[in-house]
Amino acid sequence: MKQNTHQQTTENLWLGLMIGNSRLHWALFVDNTLNSTWDTEHLSTSDIQQLAKTNTLPVSPSSTRPIFLSSNLPITLVLASVVPTQTKLWQTYPNVRLITLNHIPIKGMYPTLGIDRALALYGAGQTYGFPVLVIDVGTALTFTGVDHQQRLIGGAILPGLSLQFNSLGRNTGQLPLLNTRSITSLPPRFAMNTKEAIKSGVIYTLLAGTKDFIGSWLSLFPDSKIAITGGDCNLLRGYLQNYDPEIATKLIAERNLIFLGMGKILFGNG
Numbered sequence: 001m002k003q004n005t006h007q008q009t010t011e012n013l014w015l016g017l018m019i020g021n022s023r024l025h026w027a028l029f030v031d032n033t034l035n036s037t038w039d040t041e042h043l044s045t046s047d048i049q050q051l052a053k054t055n056t057l058p059v060s061p062s063s064t065r066p067i068f069l070s071s072n073l074p075i076t077l078v079l080a081s082v083v084p085t086q087t088k089l090w091q092t093y094p095n096v097r098l099i100t101l102n103h104i105p106i107k108g109m110y111p112t113l114g115i116d117r118a119l120a121l122y123g124a125g126q127t128y129g130f131p132v133l134v135i136d137v138g139t140a141l142t143f144t145g146v147d148h149q150q151r152l153i154g155g156a157i158l159p160g161l162s163l164q165f166n167s168l169g170r171n172t173g174q175l176p177l178l179n180t181r182s183i184t185s186l187p188p189r190f191a192m193n194t195k196e197a198i199k200s201g202v203i204y205t206l207l208a209g210t211k212d213f214i215g216s217w218l219s220l221f222p223d224s225k226i227a228i229t230g231g232d233c234n235l236l237r238g239y240l241q242n243y244d245p246e247i248a249t250k251l252i253a254e255r256n257l258i259f260l261g262m263g264k265i266l267f268g269n270g
């Protein structure tokens with residue numbers, strides 16, 4: 001592992017870590033303010049054990065492979081996770097604080113609600129106002145809504161784009177495995193080859209479903225904000241701009257909703 005010494009003392013540095021199902025999402029908070037965010041792949045058990053032992057943490061806004069911050073003082077690692085096996089591994093870190101639903105000031109949450117959904121919802125509400133609907137286009141795609149009184153209304157969970165393509169590619173005898181990132185424009189609706197037919201099926205169904213959820217939410221909360229986040233949020237928003245420009249203009253895209261929520265909870269600001 002590469003070592004990188006940092007000029008700043010660690011008292012004013014907090015590292016946020018959101019463990020998602022596909023990747024790790026990192027945030028550096030400096031002087032109680034969100035400074036930078038980046039994503040990496042999941043780390044191996046031995047890498048995490050080594051970090052805990054040597055009191056080092058990755059600080060690498062520009063790379064998918066982490067560079068490690070070494071320090072004599074314990075750095076506070078603020079952890080939220082939707083992957084219990086990973087939570088266990090990271091809890092071996094010396095100075096770790098785990099964010100749970102108990103920390104989130106949203107009323108009426110059910111006990112198994114994902115902490116990523118709760119944090120993003122709180123971050124969106126605090127930033128844009130309540131009520132708000134959050135669409136998170138990650139490994140799973142989720143809709144999560146909260147009302148004027150910061151009470152959870154609920155939402156929905158379905159497979160995200162890559163999960164949909166992977167399930168077709170891996171569970172059939174002759175369908176190809178498509179790469180989500182290679183699909184940048186809307187496919188023809190009625191396709192004449194297999195790849196385009198998969199794209200059409202997944203994307204138009206997703207767009208119709210998204211439009212329906214947004215319409216349904218706005219019929220309940222006509223003045224609500226709608227925020228979109230997650231690894232594939234720009235892809236979905238891009239398709240939506242062609243498919244239904246009026247709905248697309250209502251969407252606020254923000255990759256850091258979860259960390260905006262984390263910042264509010266830790267410091268009372270983003």
Ligand SMILES: Nc1ncnc2c1ncn2[C@@H]1O[C@H](COP(=O)(O)OP(=O)(O)O)[C@@H](O)[C@H]1O
Nearest residue numbers: 020021022023137138139140162180230231232
């Ligand atoms: N650099 C990248 N590496 C991996 N996945 C990426 C990348 N950029 C975008 N993605 C997309 O993001 C999706 C995962 O979304 P993300 O919100 O990061 O996941 P999670 O929070 O569930 O781990 C992947 O399915 C993939 O399609």
Ligand SMILES: CC(C)(COP(=O)(O)O)[C@@H](O)C(=O)NCCC(=O)O
Nearest residue numbers: 020021082112113114116138139140
């Ligand atoms: C729905 C999720 C799998 C989304 O995870 P992600 O795609 O962000 O990795 C996660 O929020 C989760 O495990 N939720 C628990 C069930 C629920 O929210 O009802």
Ligand SMILES: [K+]
Nearest residue numbers: 116136138230
């Ligand atoms: K997510």
